[in-house]
Amino acid sequence: MNKGKRSLKKARLSQTRDRFQHRMSGNTSFNEGHRHRYSGITGPAINGQGPRHFHRFRQLTRFADGHRHLLSGKTSVPIRVSDSTLHRHDIIIESIKRV
Ligand SMILES: [Zn+2]
Ligand SMILES: [Zn+2]
16 A cells, blocks of 8 residues: 555646646647647656656647647646645647648
8 A cells, every 4th residue: 555655645746637747738829820729648757756857748739720730849847836736837849740
């Protein structure tokens, strides 16, 4: 039952029920003049679980204008959510591929 205790502690660091990942969603906007919605889950924490960790992600957007995109990038380091032990991240998109 040691393992279960440890999971619980880590769960408090995350916004999601999952121990190491975050739910992410948003809208992309491009110069092309249309938007794509995306939502999904980030990858696991990199750089430990502390104040310097970040996550990588790869996310397919919804269709718009007859196509969609594969987004990939990473998050910022954690941002404390005030009045709670949760944290969140800003999303840094590094590449957008039309698929
Ligand atoms: Zn597009
Ligand atoms: Zn995180």
